[in-house]
Amino acid sequence: MAKSQQVFLCEACGYETYKWLGKCPRCAAWDTFREVKIEAAAKPQEEMATPVLLANEDVEDERDVLGMGEMDRVLGGGLTRGSSILLGGDPGIGKTTLCFEIAARMAELGFSVLYVSGEESLRQLSGRKRRLSIDFPxxxxxxxxxxxxxxxxxxKKYHLVIIDSIQAVYSTRLPFLPGSTSQIREVSSKVIRELKKLDLTHIFIGHVTKEGAIAGPKILEHMVDTVLYFEGDKTLPYRMIRVIKNRYGPVDEIGLFQMRREGLVSVEPSLFFLSERDKDSSGSSLYPAITGSRPLLLEVQALTPKTGFSMPKKLGVGYDMNRLFIMTAVIEKVIGLPFFDRDVYVNVTGGIKVSEPGIDLSVVAA
Structure with a gap:
């Protein structure tokens, strides 16, 4: 006969102990321990995995080309069948719209798609589908x-499963609060494992924290095959998708989109980064950065006003701060321009972070 035991679990992080604690030693949360009764049932015998020999023709990845130029580029040539993708971004940036576009393209290709929403009702989803003029079911x-x-x-056998969002999904069999780190970790692991067994391509939409990282345990990014960040200024119609991790393609590619009433459309990179540039303004230069398989023209902006502080400030956005200190020292030494009474601000437009040494010349020129 199976025996049961009483344990205390932290609802915030899942820390387990045999006595009640006021403060969790792992996550430092207060009053989060709850008593849980665990049944020690006998486990059924599991089927053991056996090694197989892969032939050369077996290692080719099957891909589904979406026909979305920028998205296909970012993914390395399309959706890899059976892969797991995590798409993160700020609220309202357009993650759901992008996934609707992907679902519509897959349905247009004749594949069955399941869109799971834990945040919107069927009526809201139907209204969004109608607003985007998506005709494919x-x-x-x-x-x-x-x-x-x-x-x-x-x-039913689906080809693509989209879950919006993974932080909203929970299991009633787990003694953790919905949205907690432990709940997200266990649910994600279970979903990925089951969908991988069925060879289903799946996309998780994830929320991000105020620091810009995907909410939940860091292990979530390790469990999936691809991690994408959807970024952009909500006041502007342009959006950028950046690859953070990709087991089936390059990790330095970016995709550029324009948000229109009918949805997201791919745009020319020069339009994205240089559309607002004033050609006659001072303190500006252009830099051809190589991102993935194509060059992008980026604008480097610099400003050196008189300082109002006892110690001048130096600030770089998209440019390494240590190199900014070096470049100002080089300008003072070689050119003879003093910066002891001036602040120095450098900005690379478009939200691109450039680490190539070649951008130093553009910074000095600006």
Missing amino acids: FAFLATNRVEDILHAVHQ
């Missing part, structure tokens, strides 16, 4: 329960 599931999601994917 794909299935919707409005739920937060991981059990409902896994039941749906086992009932």
Whole structure:
């Protein structure tokens, strides 16, 4: 007969102890321990994995080309079948719109798509689909329960599953609060494992923290195959998707889009970075940066006003601060321009962070 035991679990991080604690020693949260009864049931015998020999023709990755130029470029040639993708971005930046576009392209290619939403109702999803003028049908599931999601994917063979968002999904069988680190970790691991067994391509939409990192445990980024960040200024119509991790393609590619009423469309890189540039303004120069497989013309802006502080300030956005100190010292030594009474501000437009040494010349010129 199986025996049960009483343990205390931290609802914030999942730390386990056999006695109640006021403060969690792992995450330092107060009053988060709850008593849980665990049944020690006998585990069924699991099927053991066996090694296989891969032939040369077996290692080729199957890809589904979306027909979205910038998205296909970022993914390395399209969606790799059976891969897991994590898409992060600020609220309202357009993550759901982008995933709707991907789902519509896959449906247009004749593949079955399941869109799971834990944050919007079916009526809201239908309105969004109509607003984007998407005519190709794909299935919707409005739920937060991981059990409902896994039941749906086992009932019908889908080609692509999109979950919006992974932080909203929880399991009723886990003694953790929905949205907690432990809940996200366990649910994500279970979903990825099951969908990988079924060879289903899946995309997780993830929220980001105020520091710009994807909310939840860091291990979530290690479990997936590809991590993408969707970025941009909400006051402007342009958006950029950046690759942070990609097991099936390059990690230094970026994709550029324009947000229109009918959805997201790919744009010319020069339009993205130079559309607002004033050609006659001072303190500006151009730099051809290589990102992935193509060059991008970036504008480097510099400003050196009189300082109002006892110690002049130096600030760089998209440019390494240590190199900024070096460049100002070189200008003072070689050219003879003093900076002891001036602040120095350098900005690389478009949100691009450039680490190439060649940008030093553009900074000095600006």
